[in-house]
Amino acid sequence: MIIGTFTTSASQSLARVSKTLLSRPLPAYRLSSFHTTTAFRKTASSNSSNEVKLNLDWDGFFKMRRQRRLWERLAALPCAMLGLGAGAAVFASLPINPQQTFMGLDPLIVFSGATMFCGVLGFVIGPSVGRVWYRIGNGEMARAIDAKEAEFFKHVRANRSDPNFSSASNPLPDFYGEKINSLSGYRQWLRKQREHERKGTFKLGSTKRK
Template sequence: MLGLLSSPSGSAGGRVYRRALGLSKVIGLNRRWVQTEAPSVIPEPVTWNEFFVLRKQRRLWERLAALPCAILGLGAGGAIFASLPVHPQQTFMGMDPLLLFGGSTLFCGVLGFVGGPSIGRVFYRIGSPQRALALDLKEAEFFRHIKANRSDPMFSSASNPLPDFYGEKINSLAAYRKWLRKQREHERKGTFKLGKKK
């Protein structure tokens, strides 16, 4: 509809234009303020070596955020459960309240530790949005390569497990080449065993 606010061409176009103009006056649109598309920011493409370096930096941010979040969760859980009244003769689901509160406090700490990497990733995106966007684009391409080159899980067995299905251990080009060799070896072993069964 916003594209119809241009100048009319022909009688049918004039009716559409007048209708759109009337509608724009009703909803308060002015032709000066209408944008057909938002300006897009295209980050500079990164090389594969830069991609692995940026990926390591992001993982470092995630790991560094896990510890403060765990301490924060432990402290918040401790503050909440320490303020609750405890009756020594009263049990909760057959458990001692002190034991239950202590376990719940530890659970809050573990929850903070598990949620910490997500918070670290958010801080990484806030700290360097251009690099984060470039990393996301390159990571999508990386996972397309992983999906196209990984071995078929059908060839897996107890003696021939599938090596690194998602490519999480790949941290350099040399590691990627090693991963490719392992995938081909897994496929070759699985094909050989399937051939023996027939």
């Protein structure tokens, strides 16, 4: 009898404990490992991106900008050669009739000019191809440079002189700031903008007095 009573009491206690545990919410560590790993990777990627942006100061920006321009210039030559070769392959395969002219010109001259045009076109497209290669090769750093460059052009727009002050004797120097390659170059650019504005203001003032 005592054993039966003890067994019944133990069963009731176990049922209450099981009901209590089932009514509680699952702890955070029971979440799916896939979602946890994905969230961790996203956080790590965001932190690394922020670190890249924070570590890119103005000196580093101008350095990376010069490197990007080098990639663009180096890509122009192979693209020009590729365009020249493609043009030569296409136009060399076309039949040439010496008795027929194109707009009064010999077909050989026309095909030669078209081949040279293909080379020039490749040379023009080359810098854009080089910039794409640079972005693929540098990833987060390339995006950080783009963000820093947007901030840089805001400074350029805010500090450049008024184009209305320009004239043949007083041209506006480096409107987009493309020649700025360092902090010292930026300071020199600012001095040129103030000088341009001073000359333009003086000239307009003297015209008004007349």
